[in-house]
Amino acid sequence: MSDHNQFQSSPTESTPRYSAVVRKVPTISYVGRLADSRKGLNVFIDAMELLLSVDLPPFRVRIVGGTAEEAANLEITLLRSTENIRYAIEAGRFEIWSRIDGYSLPEIYSRSTVVCLPSLREQFGMVAVEAMMCGTPVVATRTGGLQDIIAHDVNGYLVDRLNAPGLAAALAQFVRNDRLGRWMGNNAALWSRDRFSLDAVAERYLGLYGELLAPSNSDPSLPGATLSINDNLIEARRPLVERLLGGRIESWKDVSSSPTPSFLISSQKGEFFLKIHQERPPSLTCLVPSPLEMDAPPIAPERVKMACLLTAVPVAPRVVAADEEAGLLVQEKLLEDHESDPAVAEELMMAASRQFQTLFVVKDDQATAYLSALDNMSVASDMQEAVQQFDRAAAQLSAQCLKGVRLRLRKCHPQVELFRLEETLKRDAWSFPPEFALRAKGLVRFLAHCRALSRVLPRLQHGSMKREHLMRRLDGSPAVCDLDHAGFYAGPHDLAHWFHDQHAHQSSPSPYAMLCRLAELAKSDEDLFLGALWMAIFPLFNAQWRFARGDWRIRSWDMQLLASYQEAFCKVVIR
Numbered sequence: 001m002s003d004h005n006q007f008q009s010s011p012t013e014s015t016p017r018y019s020a021v022v023r024k025v026p027t028i029s030y031v032g033r034l035a036d037s038r039k040g041l042n043v044f045i046d047a048m049e050l051l052l053s054v055d056l057p058p059f060r061v062r063i064v065g066g067t068a069e070e071a072a073n074l075e076i077t078l079l080r081s082t083e084n085i086r087y088a089i090e091a092g093r094f095e096i097w098s099r100i101d102g103y104s105l106p107e108i109y110s111r112s113t114v115v116c117l118p119s120l121r122e123q124f125g126m127v128a129v130e131a132m133m134c135g136t137p138v139v140a141t142r143t144g145g146l147q148d149i150i151a152h153d154v155n156g157y158l159v160d161r162l163n164a165p166g167l168a169a170a171l172a173q174f175v176r177n178d179r180l181g182r183w184m185g186n187n188a189a190l191w192s193r194d195r196f197s198l199d200a201v202a203e204r205y206l207g208l209y210g211e212l213l214a215p216s217n218s219d220p221s222l223p224g225a226t227l228s229i230n231d232n233l234i235e236a237r238r239p240l241v242e243r244l245l246g247g248r249i250e251s252w253k254d255v256s257s258s259p260t261p262s263f264l265i266s267s268q269k270g271e272f273f274l275k276i277h278q279e280r281p282p283s284l285t286c287l288v289p290s291p292l293e294m295d296a297p298p299i300a301p302e303r304v305k306m307a308c309l310l311t312a313v314p315v316a317p318r319v320v321a322a323d324e325e326a327g328l329l330v331q332e333k334l335l336e337d338h339e340s341d342p343a344v345a346e347e348l349m350m351a352a353s354r355q356f357q358t359l360f361v362v363k364d365d366q367a368t369a370y371l372s373a374l375d376n377m378s379v380a381s382d383m384q385e386a387v388q389q390f391d392r393a394a395a396q397l398s399a400q401c402l403k404g405v406r407l408r409l410r411k412c413h414p415q416v417e418l419f420r421l422e423e424t425l426k427r428d429a430w431s432f433p434p435e436f437a438l439r440a441k442g443l444v445r446f447l448a449h450c451r452a453l454s455r456v457l458p459r460l461q462h463g464s465m466k467r468e469h470l471m472r473r474l475d476g477s478p479a480v481c482d483l484d485h486a487g488f489y490a491g492p493h494d495l496a497h498w499f500h501d502q503h504a505h506q507s508s509p510s511p512y513a514m515l516c517r518l519a520e521l522a523k524s525d526e527d528l529f530l531g532a533l534w535m536a537i538f539p540l541f542n543a544q545w546r547f548a549r550g551d552w553r554i555r556s557w558d559m560q561l562l563a564s565y566q567e568a569f570c571k572v573v574i575r
Contacts, residue, residue, distance in 0.1 A: 300327025491530025
């Protein structure tokens, strides 16, 4: 066994002698060889130079690896050649260390918000495993063994090789919202310790030898085989769920279709649907700066409160038991609807949306601050501040109307979201593929300014109206599942999302046909206008979120839509 003092920590002269953890500054770390071009250090440096040049909250960068001489030479090179990094080094926000001993590495990983592996080639990726076992998420390139170690969008992100802007966009999310790092870090610890701990690896070897020696008697599931992250989560919460139900859980089936772990459970009391809400931050809060996140309550309890509140809607799933603090929600078991033809399914979902809209109706005297914030946007000189003021007013309105439930930052008014997108495309154009950004800017600018701001009051809506959410109760009556996106929206959000979801599954976009269908069901010209804006926002935001998570492939569907939507909008909406 090697002496743990063989390698001493070797900070360069400018490395500060205090902890980033104490100051609660997000820290991005690179751990790897400095003189090996296959490790992609140059791509990492390009990404850091980019992040240090844009409007982000303060963050720290740490590079660890190589000999003391290599680390010193790297610092000299960076001080001479990169303006933003030079300033960060001088300000103590950019640390360069040489190789450190293995016993100190866990502290480096644990003090990091995220670890970055921008490798051009990687057979396995030991650094990724070590970081995740310390509870730190990893952003890495889509190459070699890293693709098997990192579960994209669960314990980290996978980014295309040699894509410095894509790497920077993925890392920026951890700087904007520290909740993302905590949520992914928890997943990383669960996933890696269950797969790479000595006990887990030894048990897997024993199972393999058992199969080779007695294949006819072996159990294909292997006793003690690796559990998924979701299975780990439900196993840890099993005693609490059993107390809520008043009976032992006999089995469960993972039916998750979103990042929220969901299960069908069989117990002594019957069959139920279980959701385990976690502190996964909403995607919008990872893409844009939001003062609302500063004092936002925990996410899971608010999601559970909202689901319980919505049980008053006849089509909403009945809540059997709940624990707000643990984020546990037990609901009645629902069956998938395979029988309704498209026309019947559409009518059932539109009827469900109307039920949600009548549960809580916003009154004029409740919306004074909301309407004032809208009026202010028409004359604002600082649009980013005006949008944030509107976000605060919308959050206050939701809490007032929803009996204290505090929903997180969300898309509420389509014209406000277009202003937000317009500002993002100006401020963070680097985080989009250039070809996409060029087309998106033109469409967003047109839609954002083609009509004065609508002062319509928002309505309570489902928020994610799609065919797969139509269910049936055991008695055959219709029900609608997945209420995580329910909230107040201006205009016919549900109607627009229904048509968008159907349209998105086609091989090529047909915006004219889609808008004509919207026009048939819209109750007024204003509803048609706002619904048409929502239909443009959905694919724009989905593309933005995809780019931010490292997938910079430009889809021909998106580009065709961007090229044809304005013409269809003018024909159907403006006429």
